[in-house]
Amino acid sequence: MNVHARRFLFALFVGMTLMCLVSTPFCCAQGKNPYAGDAKVAKLGESQFRANCAFCHGLGARGGGRGPDLTRTPKKHGDSDAEIFSTINNGVPGTAMPPNGATQQGVGMTDEEIWQVLTYIRSVEKKPSTLSGDAKHGRELFYGSASCAMCHMFNGKGGRLGPDLTGAGTARSTEYLVESVRNPSRRLAQGISEAMKEFSAEYETVDAETADGTKYKGTLLNEDSFTIQFIDMREQVHSFDKAALKSWKKSRESLMPVYDEKMLPEKDLQDLLAFLVGGGK
Amino acid sequence: MKKQWRVVSGEWRAIAQESQLVEPVVGHVDVEILRTSFDVLRMTALVLCCAVLVLINGVTAGTASAQVTPQRLLNAGQEPQNWLMYSGDYSGKRFSSLQEIKIGNAEKLVPKWAYQTMAGGKFETTPLVVDGILYATGQDDRAFALDARTGRPIWQYQRALPGDIRPCCGRVNRGLAILGDKVFMGTLDSHVIALDTKTGNVVWDVTAADYTKGYSFTLAPLVIKNLVLVGISGGEYGIRGFIDAYDVNTGERKWRFNTVPGPGEPGNETWEGESWKVGGAPAWITGTYDVETHTTFWTTGNPSPSNRSVGRAGDNLYSDSLLALDPDSGKLKWHFQFTTNDDHDYDATQVPVMVDEAGKKLILQANRNGFFYVVDRTNGKLVRAESYAKVSWSKEKDSNGRPVPAPEGKPTPDGNRVCPGAAGATNWMSPTYDPQTKLFYVTAREQCDVFSTAPQPYDAGHAYYGSAYFPNDDAAPFYGALRAIDPATGKIKWEWKHPSPTWSGVLSTAGGVVFTGDAEGNFMALEAASGKVLWHFQCGASVYSSPMTYAIDGKQYVAVAAGSALFTFGLP
Numbered sequence: 021m022n023v024h025a026r027r028f029l030f031a032l033f034v035g036m037t038l039m040c041l042v043s044t045p046f047c048c049a050q051g052k053n054p055y056a057g058d059a060k061v062a063k064l065g066e067s068q069f070r071a072n073c074a075f076c077h078g079l080g081a082r083g084g085g086r087g088p089d090l091t092r093t094p095k096k097h098g099d100s101d102a103e104i105f106s107t108i109n110n111g112v113p114g115t116a117m118p119p120n121g122a123t124q125q126g127v128g129m130t131d132e133e134i135w136q137v138l139t140y141i142r143s144v145e146k147k148p149s150t151l152s153g154d155a156k157h158g159r160e161l162f163y164g165s166a167s168c169a170m171c172h173m174f175n176g177k178g179g180r181l182g183p184d185l186t187g188a189g190t191a192r193s194t195e196y197l198v199e200s201v202r203n204p205s206r207r208l209a210q211g212i213s214e215a216m217k218e219f220s221a222e223y224e225t226v227d228a229e230t231a232d233g234t235k236y237k238g239t240l241l242n243e244d245s246f247t248i249q250f251i252d253m254r255e256q257v258h259s260f261d262k263a264a265l266k267s268w269k270k271s272r273e274s275l276m277p278v279y280d281e282k283m284l285p286e287k288d289l290q291d292l293l294a295f296l297v298g299g300g301k
Numbered sequence: 302m303k304k305q306w307r308v309v310s311g312e313w314r315a316i317a318q319e320s321q322l323v324e325p326v327v328g329h330v331d332v333e334i335l336r337t338s339f340d341v342l343r344m345t346a347l348v349l350c351c352a353v354l355v356l357i358n359g360v361t362a363g364t365a366s367a368q369v370t371p372q373r374l375l376n377a378g379q380e381p382q383n384w385l386m387y388s389g390d391y392s393g394k395r396f397s398s399l400q401e402i403k404i405g406n407a408e409k410l411v412p413k414w415a416y417q418t419m420a421g422g423k424f425e426t427t428p429l430v431v432d433g434i435l436y437a438t439g440q441d442d443r444a445f446a447l448d449a450r451t452g453r454p455i456w457q458y459q460r461a462l463p464g465d466i467r468p469c470c471g472r473v474n475r476g477l478a479i480l481g482d483k484v485f486m487g488t489l490d491s492h493v494i495a496l497d498t499k500t501g502n503v504v505w506d507v508t509a510a511d512y513t514k515g516y517s518f519t520l521a522p523l524v525i526k527n528l529v530l531v532g533i534s535g536g537e538y539g540i541r542g543f544i545d546a547y548d549v550n551t552g553e554r555k556w557r558f559n560t561v562p563g564p565g566e567p568g569n570e571t572w573e574g575e576s577w578k579v580g581g582a583p584a585w586i587t588g589t590y591d592v593e594t595h596t597t598f599w600t601t602g603n604p605s606p607s608n609r610s611v612g613r614a615g616d617n618l619y620s621d622s623l624l625a626l627d628p629d630s631g632k633l634k635w636h637f638q639f640t641t642n643d644d645h646d647y648d649a650t651q652v653p654v655m656v657d658e659a660g661k662k663l664i665l666q667a668n669r670n671g672f673f674y675v676v677d678r679t680n681g682k683l684v685r686a687e688s689y690a691k692v693s694w695s696k697e698k699d700s701n702g703r704p705v706p707a708p709e710g711k712p713t714p715d716g717n718r719v720c721p722g723a724a725g726a727t728n729w730m731s732p733t734y735d736p737q738t739k740l741f742y743v744t745a746r747e748q749c750d751v752f753s754t755a756p757q758p759y760d761a762g763h764a765y766y767g768s769a770y771f772p773n774d775d776a777a778p779f780y781g782a783l784r785a786i787d788p789a790t791g792k793i794k795w796e797w798k799h800p801s802p803t804w805s806g807v808l809s810t811a812g813g814v815v816f817t818g819d820a821e822g823n824f825m826a827l828e829a830a831s832g833k834v835l836w837h838f839q840c841g842a843s844v845y846s847s848p849m850t851y852a853i854d855g856k857q858y859v860a861v862a863a864g865s866a867l868f869t870f871g872l873p
Contacts, residue, residue: 214822214842216864217843218802219802245823245837
């Protein structure tokens, strides 16, 4: 790059910066929703939400298979207006949440439309349920007598057979969490999402018997028409050609036991929820 | 065919410097630095040009005419070593009479080469192959020509797309059409362009519509005589759909058929009030052509808004329809509407396949709405409609045997579970008809969705769905299937189940083998008669394309796009 070009680019940069500073009516720098509490804007936001967000986050923002329940607060990736704006606009790296305009559909939302969506989300948010449980006892249950940590990781500690529950307390509604404990097969948790694939793998149960008669039981990691990958009860990862197995079957009956009132009395359940929702504190 | 590259000698270099073959684009690079690499650039260009000449001469040695003529297009099936148009030939069968790969050796297939576009998003192309050169498109409106034997690029083109284009469902393109020394492409910013087959240079470039209003092209054009036909995309944006024909030499538009009739035109009365103005009915899949009756068949997509019919009462012609057009004038000969007053986004944009059966001239179509239709292509009369996947939007048929919408299948404000889902029982991925087995093969998607509807004002250039839909997660798990349908009865003869709903098309071949892919990334060969899998290869990404086949020096290749790569397979 020659000197003239460099000077020009520098001038351009300075110019643009100045322009940005004086002309950001709704921009993120402001960080406050200009439409907060406006019911009309919330209605517009609902329409935007349905077109852009509902496929993953569900009707009424109540969460779908892929996206968390957005009626929950606080949000996992930040709960301030500015943070939610940023989550919508920039996506969440490492998750299925894409940056605005990168869904390969249309041109994405304008800043104003993002604020509309945010206004809508705020309008359907529920007050954080005041959990009466004892989080400390919940923690003891999780890592101790309730045996959750045998299969579930929380903040880096625990087992690998079930989904990592770090953050689950804020990403899912209390009802969802209760259902997952009391009736784990009702809705299986989702596993790996592949970039071009529409549907994620689910935590299905796998039974497999090899040609030599060895039997395995575990949870599904992935599969295609010809091969299957799963993690067994001893946390060993297996991959088999389906045709080479003596037999195999998948089941939507979760490996997780049903924690009914006998196994986990209501009070203990509340303690466990307090632990999960409180982020382990 | 053997090709040898000569080592460039000093003598060649001198010629290269004089030849002025290239005007290198300097861009932001320092001229001082470039000067030293100038010679190299020029040499490379000269060598490439020579190589192209050698290549083209070499591979066409056996062919009298190197260029594709209208006559060759008419008889495309008679030169199975080539793949001259999107569906292989004008009938849309996607069948090849090549049979080197067959039952008994298909299990030995190996990858031959892969070409990487290095682009993200869905790679939906079906390549053309003409006398050893492969022409295809890629994501973000790329186009390229490769040596079909080695996969080595000869030229590459990428359109400088504006930042505010409005693709509905990915920055995709499904392929090219060819005639003479030009390949033709529709672009995401609603242009139709002609590229030089030998250089990829733009020969002409015309604007068909205003992309900022939601118009775009994603389909592979169709050449008939000296016209290149294209249909527009944009049913998600409240466009007014059309099919256009352009002069292959100049790009001059010769006719336009508006798929939504205006005031005074027949069919306009099927739209409530002014709703026709934003009525949609795009035509985003390549048509077919019957030379005997000189008719081109095109299919159209949903009325807009796609999932809410409030405000557009009526049949909404010619949305979700099969159109029979005169290719010279664009005049409508007849139409058949598959779905009336659609509010599930059941585009009829599936290739209308021409099949002659017991003296009857038919169009076969496995429609996105879940029914397999057989239509008399001489008059548009329905012969038969049978469901080939789970259907809940329709419960009965009218007096002509056409399935009609059921009130309980409509989207509701709170959501109504309907089958098939919004992506349909199939979609744009090509089916195939195998004249040997007399079976029609289609990728079926067993997925129901919850459709909810909400008022939405029209805002030019913005999505105009009037709704949302979600995969229904309370029902049985979704899956995909390759289904072999007997057109004589509409019954399914066999199916191969895919683990999840799939976006791959199907190819049938005279070797008794059909090819398809799945969302898990497998590309596979199956026995056409039974559905038994003979071979598979893991491509590493879901297949969103329809495979094709060609041959060079008697060696058969099968090609399919997956992820960022175009793969070819052949016998060792």
